[in-house]
Amino acid sequence: MLFKFYSIVIFMVDEKYLKAGKIAAEVREESKKLIEPGARLLDIAEAIEKLINNKGADMAFPVNLSINEIAAHYTPLKNDTVFLKETDIIKVDIGVHIDGYIGDTAYSISLDKSKEDLVKASELALENAIKLCKPETKVSEIGHVIRDTIESRGFNPITNLTGHGLERFDLHAKPSIPNIPVGTEILKQDQVIAIEPFATDGKGFVKDSGSIMIYTLVAPAPVRSETAREVIKLVADRQRLPFTERWFNFTPIKLRLGLHELRQRGVLYDYPMLREESGKFVSQAEHTVIVGEEPIVTTEFVKKIDEEQNEKHK
Ligand code: MN
Numbered sequence: 352m353l354f355k356f357y358s359i360v361i362f363m364v365d366e367k368y369l370k371a372g373k374i375a376a377e378v379r380e381e382s383k384k385l386i387e388p389g390a391r392l393l394d395i396a397e398a399i400e401k402l403i404n405n406k407g408a409d410m411a412f413p414v415n416l417s418i419n420e421i422a423a424h425y426t427p428l429k430n431d432t433v434f435l436k437e438t439d440i441i442k443v444d445i446g447v448h449i450d451g452y453i454g455d456t457a458y459s460i461s462l463d464k465s466k467e468d469l470v471k472a473s474e475l476a477l478e479n480a481i482k483l484c485k486p487e488t489k490v491s492e493i494g495h496v497i498r499d500t501i502e503s504r505g506f507n508p509i510t511n512l513t514g515h516g517l518e519r520f521d522l523h524a525k526p527s528i529p530n531i532p533v534g535t536e537i538l539k540q541d542q543v544i545a546i547e548p549f550a551t552d553g554k555g556f557v558k559d560s561g562s563i564m565i566y567t568l569v570a571p572a573p574v575r576s577e578t579a580r581e582v583i584k585l586v587a588d589r590q591r592l593p594f595t596e597r598w599f600n601f602t603p604i605k606l607r608l609g610l611h612e613l614r615q616r617g618v619l620y621d622y623p624m625l626r627e628e629s630g631k632f633v634s635q636a637e638h639t640v641i642v643g644e645e646p647i648v649t650t651e652f653v654k655k656i657d658e659e660q661n662e663k664h665k
């Protein structure tokens with residue numbers, strides 16, 4: 352009896368990872384039609400987050416829409432004026448959570464055909480890395496195959512960006528999953544990890560750019576301003592999952608003062624926008640994987656059987 356009860360609990364946990372992953376995969380595929388020259392980043396972000404909510408889930412982090420040499424952590428603010436251009440390569444990084452269980456997945460689209468090889472390089476690296484997501488694999492072996500795959504296509508991996516473990520309400524848990532052959536940790540059965548190779552035609556190193564659009568609540572503390580208190584209240588149930596100011600409805604001045612106070616008091620952790628140091632193009636591909644003899648890619652898109660039937664009859 353006891354054993355049975357125990358296995359039901361484990362089953363329920365996995366089920367939420369699978370559900371979050373499935374929604375993330377659907378949103379990823381449905382969002383691709385939004386990516387076209389002339390599209391406004393703010394509209395894309397709002398549409399993607401609405402898709403997540405409409406499927407009964409919540410964002411594990413604000414959708415990241417990082418263009419060209421920006422590798423990660425760009426999410427439009429309310430006054431964003433960026434429109435996609437025909438020469439752009441965009442990384443769309445989507446996070447879904449259900450009750451704290453996360454699906455994290457990303458894709459790149461090059462609107463310029465000449466940069467499609469760069470997109471392919473990170474996709475192939477991800478594909479090869481997933482095959483190694485078995486118990487007892489060293490994380491350095493994953494980094495090795497990612498680096499080799501990207502280099503074999505004539506590009507460089509970004510050395511100071513990594514994938515990561517996923518735990519309930521914890522987006523960046525141990526172990527780090529490197530994009531180069533480093534690290535001593537060993538994968539364990541049923542561990543949930545996000546693998547995210549980044550490829551570039553530049554040096555392969557990212558730097559903080561100074562702009563901050565994404566935060567995490569790390570240490571709630573007494574604060575003076577009403578806005579700061581409101582922000583803490585609004586994001587408290589996210590625990591340590593990241594958020595963005597775009598989700599709030601304060602006046603710009605109140606918001607700026609509130610965030611300033613929260614940062615000064617050490618309440619927030621910042622995720623600064625990351626830029627490729629040499630200013631070159633960056634691509635990213637990401638999936639969430641449950642480690643096992645047969646690795647389970649929770650964010651893999653599974654077409655519904657009736658959809659396939661419909662297509663056959665077209
Ligand atoms: Mn991601």
Ligand code: MN
Nearest residue numbers: 455514545547
């Ligand atoms: Mn990730």
